[in-house]
Amino acid sequence: MRKYFYRKTTCLTLLFCSVFFYKTQAQEANAKFPLIPYPTALTAGTGSFVITAETRIVSPSSRFTNEALQLNALLKQYLGKPLKQGKAGPAHQILLQYDAGIAAPEGYRLNITANTVILAAKEAAGMFRAVETVRQLLPADERSQTFLKKVSLPAVSITDQPAYAWRGMHLDVSRHFFSVDYLKKFIDRLALYKFNKFHIHLTDDQGWRIEIKKYPKLTEEGAWRTFNSQDSVCMARSKDNPDFIIDPKHIIQKNGKTLYGGFYTQQEMKAVVAYAAARHIDIIPEIDMPGHMMAAINLYPFLTCNGENRWGKDFSTPICPINESTYEFAQNVFTEIMDIFPSKYIHIGGDEVDRTDWEKSDVCRDFMAKNNMKTTAELQSYFINRMEKFFNSKGRKLIGWDEILEDGISSTAMVMYWRTWVSTAPVKAAKNGNQVVMSPGNPLYFDAQPNPYSISNVYHFNPIPKGLTDKEAQNIVGAQANTWTEWIPTENRADYMVFPRMTALAERLWTNKDEYETYLQRLKMNYPRLDALGVHYRLPDIAGLVDQNVFTDQAVLNPEKPMPDLTLRYTTDGSLPDQNSTPLNAPFTIQKSMFIRLAAFTPAGSRGDIYNLHYTKQTLAEPVTASVSPGLLCSYYPGPFKSAKLMAGKANAVFTVDNIEVPKEAKASSFGLKYQGYLDIPADGIYTFYLTCDDGGILQLAGREVVDNDGWHSAIEKSGQIAVKKGLQPLALDFVEGGGGYTLNLKYSVNGSAPQSVPSSWLKH
The missing domain is CATH 2.60.120.1560 (Jelly Rolls)
Incomplete structure (x- = not known):
């Protein structure tokens, strides 16, 4: 018995050691390659493939012509000249290969040896994801002005495909406007991290941002506003942070007024759509209605039930859901939108509708009585369902925020869940047969101020809500993060709010594994690439700092730098730290009450968050005596x-x-x-x-x-x-x-x- 136990124990020990060895080896490989999102399977090779001017890009199949051009454009940034392309080439080549055995639409294989690089996929989207993996394996400084004679790729074998079909990012361009150039930069960064959906919020109360030729006043007048309360908040914050300065590129003088705004012509937006399509990213346009329509109602008051346009208790007056003129307007607008955006999905919004005016409207009450409706929520459902039929007649699929579930919706509409306090909404939708995109405010509203827990919260987000069977869970098609821009007036501020937590979402939706520590290592390896791309990302937190500090004798300020190349600088006179402020190179002893402002700086001069540290000398507070109960x-x-x-x-x-x-x-x-x-x-x-x-x-x-x-x-x-x-x-x-x-x-x-x-x-x- 003892002998058997010994043999069994020895086998288990060997098995454990073997598993531990391979797990450790896999973790080391994970940390070695700066890939986000991390591939489904990766095996490190030996040596590297050296790319020179003599290297050929070979693409026997015409289905990958765009992807070969994208790869060549990438390599040109390093070598200064494009490589020769063809359907055949020398042994030392980069081969884009068709593989019918790869089932996933965005799946691919990548095999790099000393002699050959093979990118294999069945679909063009999969081939492009392989190109972006190659991009991340190349040196980080891809926008350098100094060209190289050669550049290397590490030997590796990768098999990869995404865990979720919908991997999205959203940007609100209504509250504050962003240039076409920035939209393209945003798309390029989405491509780098293998996102495939870009949801753009084009209209809201604060501005109408897309040209509609049938209703030219929407952009001639509706795209511009005098400064509002959101602008004033940004102006106040700009005193401490230049990222909050209202972007002067979007300010004009007209009729003696200072106006903020801007819009995209249809031609401009079609170019943006084409730019995204070349990177296999769908742009999902949102024209928000029946609420959030003040910018349109200001110019076309017939859209409301009573001709009035005002703010209610929480939100603005919505358009009228029973007037035929409303549907004529909406269908005309969406017809032009569909001509610009070929995406299968069109977003109608449908959120935060103040139905007070509908309750007061005689025509609404009459319509409800004739159609046996008990609540105005049913009126909203009537509007959404009627618009969905119009979308479907054009071969498109309607998406709405989860409020569209109220009082009934067809199972063919897609639901975007955001209201964290209505936890039953995605479950209800999935059980109804609706496809669901998870986008809960916590943690996927990237306009929320980031903190030391933000990246972890996004990384550990589970898109599948509790209460679904395995079959019902298949209706959860993915997730996206939303960036609302009430208090994001500049491109730098948008970068800061989105990066780097967007990378955590990329990994969750593509890789869907819990390897947080190695992800953090790879994230640090990604910062140089973001620097090269000019991304104004949020620097890592300085750990251990407290806003309000106390001490009885003395305190010591000696934080650890989150990255070795950062410099910590501080002031004690209340002024903002800058590159000329005193560096914190040694422990700083504090023996009296004082106010310290501290910030980290990159070698390029970018400043991280400002930490306002108050130090107060205190005595230990005496306890009290009381008869108490628990709680x-x-x-x-x-x-x-x-x-x-x-x-x-x-x-x-x-x-x-x-x-x-x-x-x-x-x-x-x-x-x-x-x-x-x-x-x-x-x-x-x-x-x-x-x-x-x-x-x-x-x-x-x-x-x-x-x-x-x-x-x-x-x-x-x-x-x-x-x-x-x-x-x-x-x-x-x-x-x-x-x-x-x-x-x-x-x-x-x-x-x-x-x-x-x-x-x-x-x-x-």
């Missing part, structure tokens, strides 16, 4: 409060909670919460608290304000410290929710430990 008291105040400081009136309810998160009892669309009680601190020390809120909150402990994360905003973490003694310390946490986010989380660390959730055992009242 905190939570007072619930329904209603909109734009600041935690504005919460007032009598609480609707008071209940006891054993954790700090939004309780299930809080069901209003907007509300406030007051948490009161004590934290039972286990030991003397300096405690750091990390408060994440969507929308806002203020944390006080021992009568001292620790974290101010107030105001309506997306999920943002802010941090602060307090010096406290062991025992009961009075706690007050005020939180407000403006609608849609429902995020509240409190973590802590002590004396520099890793952040963790506040234990329930600490909560007393």
Whole structure:
């Protein structure tokens, strides 16, 4: 028995060692190649393939003519001249090969040896994805002005295909406008990371951005506006960050007024569509209706039920869903849109419709009575369904935000899920047979301010919601991230908000594996390429910094640089750090209360986030004595409060909670919460608290304000410290929710430990 156990144990040990060896080898290969998204399968080879002016690009099949040209254009950037192309060539060649055995439409094989590079695919889209893999294997400085005599590709064998069919990015050009040149740059970056859908939000209340020849006033007048409240926010922020300066390229003087805006002619947009198509990216146009139509209604008031155009409680007046003139306008607009955009998919929006005017309209009430409709939501469904029939008659497929599910929709429309607080929406749609694109606000709204957790949250996002069978889950076709531009007025700011978290989404949707640490290594290897492409990406976070710092004797500022080539610079007079500010090359000792502003700088001079570090000298707060019970008291105040400081009136309810998160009892669309009680601190020390809120909150402990994360905003973490003694310390946490986010989380660390959730055992009242 003992002998058998020995043999069995030895076999298991050998098996474990073998698995460990191959897993370690695979991880090393993963970290070696700077590929994002990482391929389905990769085996490292020996040596490299050297490309010179004598190398030939060989493409026997005419189906890959475009891809061969794309590859040659890429190599020309390194060598200065294009390579010779043909249907046959010498042994030392780059071969684009047709392979009928590759089933996935975007699948490909890539085999690089010292003598030959073979790119194999069945479809042109797959061949192009192979070209982009070659691009990432080439040196990062692909836009260098110094040409090379030779360039090398590492020997490797790759078999690859995407996990999801829909891998999308969205850009709102209505709130703030972006040039044709930037759209092409954006498309080129999508191609680099193997995205295949570009959803462009062309119209909204703030501006109409696409020429419609039948309604010329839409762009002659609707594309321009005087500065609005969103512009004023950007102007205020520009004092600390030039990325918020309103782009002067989009400002004109007309009739004595300063106007902001711009639009794309149909000819310009057709060129952008062709540019994307050459890179196998579909452009999905969105003309948002029946809501978000103020820019059109201003010029064509017949579109509403009462001829009025105004802001309601939350949103603007929608177009009228029963007037035939509305459908004539909508069909004329979409007919021209379909002539510009050949995509199978056309986005109608359908979100955030204020139906108040429909409820007041006599013609709407009469129509509802005649058609046995009980709610105005049914009117919206009538509009969407009628427009879908029009789309289908033109051979197109309708997409709408998940509000189009309300009161019935056909199973043929595609649903784009964004409302994180309506978690049943994608499940309902998938069970109804609708194809679903997952685009939840958290974590896929890239206009939300990035923080140290953003990349991880995107990388670990699971597109498949709970509650679906395997068959139903097949209706989840993929995901996309959305970038709304209310407070993104420049191309640099757009880059900052999108990169690098877009790379995490690329890996999730193509590779769909959990290899986060090697992804982070490969991401660092991608930064030089983004530098070469002129991408104004967000620099990695400087770890361990706290907004509000306290100390009893002294503190030491000595952060670790997130990348070795960065320089940390700081000021102590309140001014913004620049390239001439004092470098932080050694630990900085702080012995009195002071304000430090710190930022990282690249060798090229790009500045990262500014860290505003307040240091306050404190004594340890004394504990209090009280008879307590487990949990905190939570007072619930329904209603909109734009600041935690504005919460007032009598609480609707008071209940006891054993954790700090939004309780299930809080069901209003907007509300406030007051948490009161004590934290039972286990030991003397300096405690750091990390408060994440969507929308806002203020944390006080021992009568001292620790974290101010107030105001309506997306999920943002802010941090602060307090010096406290062991025992009961009075706690007050005020939180407000403006609608849609429902995020509240409190973590802590002590004396520099890793952040963790506040234990329930600490909560007393």
